[in-house]
Structure formats: structure tokens, C-alpha cells
Amino acid sequence: MKYLVHHDAVLAQPPEGPLVPYLESFAVWVSEQGYTACSLRSKVRTAAGFSKWLEHNGVGIRRIRAEHVTAYLRYRARIYRSKNGAQTTLESLLHFLRSNQIAPAEQASERLRSPIELCLQDYVTYLREVRALAEGTIITYVPFVRAFLVECFRDGKVTLSCLCARDVLRFVRHHAHHLRPGRAKNMTNALRSFLRYASCRGDVALDLAAAVPVVPNWSMPDIPRAIAPDQTRRLLASIDRRTAVGRRDYAILLLLARLGLRAGEVVALELEDIDWTEGCLTIRSCNGLHNELPLPTDVGTAIAAYLRNGRPSSSCRRVFLRARAPITGFTSSAAVANVVRHSLRRAGIDAPTGGAHQFRHGFATDMLRHGASLDEIGQLLGHNCPQSTTIYAKVDIKALRKLAVPWPGGKR
Missing domain, CATH: 1.10.443.10 (Intergrase catalytic core)
Structure with missing residues (x-):
């Protein structure tokens, strides 16, 4: 007995598991994104297979997590030779379930984050909410600040009050000569930004931002390359x-x-x-x-x-x-x-x-x-x-x- 999910998606047998009530709305959502009928059928079959696996493993709709997708893909790989876009399909399925509040959003466990990552998280929040910097600037700054914190604190506790001018100078001197002038300037700008943030928080008593050296960079060395x-x-x-x-x-x-x-x-x-x-x-x-x-x-x-x-x-x-x-x-x-x-x-x-x-x-x-x-x-x-x-x-x-x-x- 065939089971109609969508006018372009028919299953060979009735589906099972916690996702059954949502397969039709998922199929409509996929269709609205412009996928072909063939792709839609494949995605619905993958979602139905995942639902059956969830039922077999006793996983309810409110307990679905990313690790269940990983476990199902491992199970599926033992049966099918080709992945056939299964991972992408299930990732989009999770997004659909979460965006519609059907499944809970994934909560990142802070205890698994290192002290450096927690420090960076607070810094990024400051850049977004206090400084209102563009995302592109934040993306540029964060890797330099991460590298600086790793050199200063390794994987241990981040104690910003222990920083001194010598740490700043050592980091810049070690990395500046490996970078092009523009990137080196980005690095020093990132350090100044982070050290001003640390000063605003009261974690650093001295104005360490002033200790960041100026990287020589000839202003506007080239004529703009314009299309004729x-x-x-x-x-x-x-x-x-x-x-x-x-x-x-x-x-x-x-x-x-x-x-x-x-x-x-x-x-x-x-x-x-x-x-x-x-x-x-x-x-x-x-x-x-x-x-x-x-x-x-x-x-x-x-x-x-x-x-x-x-x-x-x-x-x-x-x-x-x-x-x-x-x-x-x-x-x-x-x-x-x-x-x-x-x-x-x-x-x-x-x-x-x-x-x-x-x-x-x-x-x-x-x-x-x-x-x-x-x-x-x-x-x-x-x-x-x-x-x-x-x-x-x-x-x-x-x-x-x-x-x-x-x-x-x-x-x-």
C-alpha cells in the first residue's frame, strides 16, 4: 500500500516514527525552495527513513539532536553505498523542525568550551552590541585575538590582569614579519580593540592598547585597478x-x-x-x-x-x-x-x-x-x-x- 505525502512524493509503505505528522509540511517546505520532483522524493524518503530509525531507538520529537543525525548516517552507510545527499537533507530537516519550534534548538554546552573561547564569546558580544561593528570586521579580528590568547594562556585559565606590554610586543614581533602589510595592520587593530575592551571591563589596569606597535604600511601604494x-x-x-x-x-x-x-x-x-x-x-x-x-x-x-x-x-x-x-x-x-x-x-x-x-x-x-x-x-x-x-x-x-x-x- 502506497502512502501519499505530497503530490510529488509517494512512499512505498506508510511511514513510522515521530516525524510522520510533519512529513507533508516538510515536503511543502522543500518544494517551495525550488527543488525538482526527483529531489523532493529523495528528501522525503530520507526523512521517512530517519523517522523510522528514531522510533526504533526510542527518540522522541523533543529529544532530536545533531548527534542522532550522525548516528543515523553511520547506520545508513552500512545499508546504502551512496549517501545521495542524506546529510544535507537531514541538516535541512533539523533546521525546518527547529525553525518551526517542533524540535528544540541545539544548546551549546559551555562546560565544553575552553576559557579562551568563552572569553572570545564575550568579546564578540561586546563588538556587536556595544561597538556595533560590521560582521566582516568581527570575522577579521577574532582569529588574531584567539592566537594572542593562545600564546599568552595556552589552554589554561584566561587571566587578563596578568597581561603586560611585553606579551603584546612579543606577539606582534613574532607574527608581523610573516604577514603582508595590510594583514599586519589588521592584526594590530584587532589587538588594540581587544585590549581596549579588556580595559573597559576593568580586567587590565594599564593602557596596553598604547603598547601595540605601529606596523609600517605605505598608504595607498597602488593605483586602483579599474575596469575600462x-x-x-x-x-x-x-x-x-x-x-x-x-x-x-x-x-x-x-x-x-x-x-x-x-x-x-x-x-x-x-x-x-x-x-x-x-x-x-x-x-x-x-x-x-x-x-x-x-x-x-x-x-x-x-x-x-x-x-x-x-x-x-x-x-x-x-x-x-x-x-x-x-x-x-x-x-x-x-x-x-x-x-x-x-x-x-x-x-x-x-x-x-x-x-x-x-x-x-x-x-x-x-x-x-x-x-x-x-x-x-x-x-x-x-x-x-x-x-x-x-x-x-x-x-x-x-x-x-x-x-x-x-x-x-x-x-x-
Whole structure:
């Protein structure tokens, strides 16, 4: 006797176990993420097998944990040769159960965490809630601070009051010469941030942040690597806008080229950020601020074409979605960089780099050529600090030659 779970998923026999009441809603949830009927059937069968195993091992719905998934996968590996995406399916099943409060959220056991990890956890909370730093900055700082604490305390008790200037200097001197100037500067910034945090907590009496040495780093050593205007035109012309993916990629590339957005800003763009009546965009910058920009006609037309005839049906509010299941927003700026890299490769364009930031540089340098001031450029790019914009004041030798005054007396 067959058992109908979903119109695209039929089981050979009635399912058993604590997950039976939720198999249909899980199948609907999977279907809404854009998976094919074949993938949906496979995922439902895996969930039904897991449910039967839970029943056999006496595990109720409120007791399901990640270790049960691991144990079931080991059991399943003895029966089936191919994993067939079982681990991914069960991880998504756990996410579904927890997000709907069917199964309890996993509680990390603090007694299993080392003193260093507990210290880092408090530091990260401080960076998020007190300093309101961007996640990218936190991700950059934490590994350096972890390495510093490991060198100072090993795996023992973390006693910040025992730190001294000698510990700070020894760490910087040992690691700085292994790092590039930019990374070394990140390391010293991270140490200063952590030591100021320790001082705010009252764990450190002295101002150890002042003991962190300055790493020599020549400011703005290179001319920004900007994609040339003709390369941008060739790239945009090469996109096949007859396909859904092509319409998506064309809109993304136009946003990069016409507005100089960062890749992360394109990823974070949501449907509510587009004001079609006023013709403007609200950009969510990496520093947590919102910047309102005008929406050029060609950019708006490209986005509208994607939304009408390319964007998959999804409850996700992000403007740009993945083309393959699970249908959701891009997880990181790397997805936009991949769009740029693949588009450049298909068009056969030898661009300065393979990333998205070259369009931002191209946008700024083109504005500079047309007489825009650095303040105007910085405002459009969403720079908080004027120094961030001064990099575009640098010129290449060819441009400088055009402005050079002839030598008195001419050639000899």
C-alpha cells in the first residue's frame, strides 16, 4: 500500500516514527525552495527513513539532536553505498523542525568550551552590541585575538590582569614579519580593540592598547585597478538576456557599473529597498548605515525585467536569488564575484581583476575624469571617512603626461 505525502512524493509503505505528522509540511517546505520532483522524493524518503530509525531507538520529537543525525548516517552507510545527499537533507530537516519550534534548538554546552573561547564569546558580544561593528570586521579580528590568547594562556585559565606590554610586543614581533602589510595592520587593530575592551571591563589596569606597535604600511601604494569603460560596455553587451540567469546577471552587473556598489551591498538589496515611485535605491552599507541613491533608468529597467521574467517564486525578500535550489538569497558577496568572473570569462575580456570591486573603481575614476569632486564621489560611494576616497586622486603616468607643461626651449 502506497502512502501519499505530497503530490510529488509517494512512499512505498506508510511511514513510522515521530516525524510522520510533519512529513507533508516538510515536503511543502522543500518544494517551495525550488527543488525538482526527483529531489523532493529523495528528501522525503530520507526523512521517512530517519523517522523510522528514531522510533526504533526510542527518540522522541523533543529529544532530536545533531548527534542522532550522525548516528543515523553511520547506520545508513552500512545499508546504502551512496549517501545521495542524506546529510544535507537531514541538516535541512533539523533546521525546518527547529525553525518551526517542533524540535528544540541545539544548546551549546559551555562546560565544553575552553576559557579562551568563552572569553572570545564575550568579546564578540561586546563588538556587536556595544561597538556595533560590521560582521566582516568581527570575522577579521577574532582569529588574531584567539592566537594572542593562545600564546599568552595556552589552554589554561584566561587571566587578563596578568597581561603586560611585553606579551603584546612579543606577539606582534613574532607574527608581523610573516604577514603582508595590510594583514599586519589588521592584526594590530584587532589587538588594540581587544585590549581596549579588556580595559573597559576593568580586567587590565594599564593602557596596553598604547603598547601595540605601529606596523609600517605605505598608504595607498597602488593605483586602483579599474575596469575600462569599453570593457564594461563589451561585458554588458555579451550577457544573454533571453534567459532568467542572464537577466539576473545583467541587472547585477549594471548595479556594479552604474552605481559603484560593493558586492555585499548587491547581495543585501531587498525588494523594499527599491522605491519605484521616487526612482531611488536604499543601500545597506557594510558599516550598518543606509545610503539613498538615485535609480538610473537602465538599471531600473534591468531589475524590473528580472523581477517580472526571471526571479523564481520565493518568500525570500532579497532582490537577487540563487538559480538553483534551495531558492534563496545569495549567502555572501562571493556569489556576486562569481557572476563577474564567469561573465568576464565567457566574454573573453582581460579585465584588471576577476572581482566585483573593479567596477567600483571604474565608476569613481570615470566620475573624476568628468570633473566630480572627491566629496561628491565619496558621498555616492557611501564613504564615512574622506581618506577612503583620496585613493582616487592618484593618477597613472599616461594621464599625468597629458597635463605636463612642455620643457622650456623644447627639444634639443
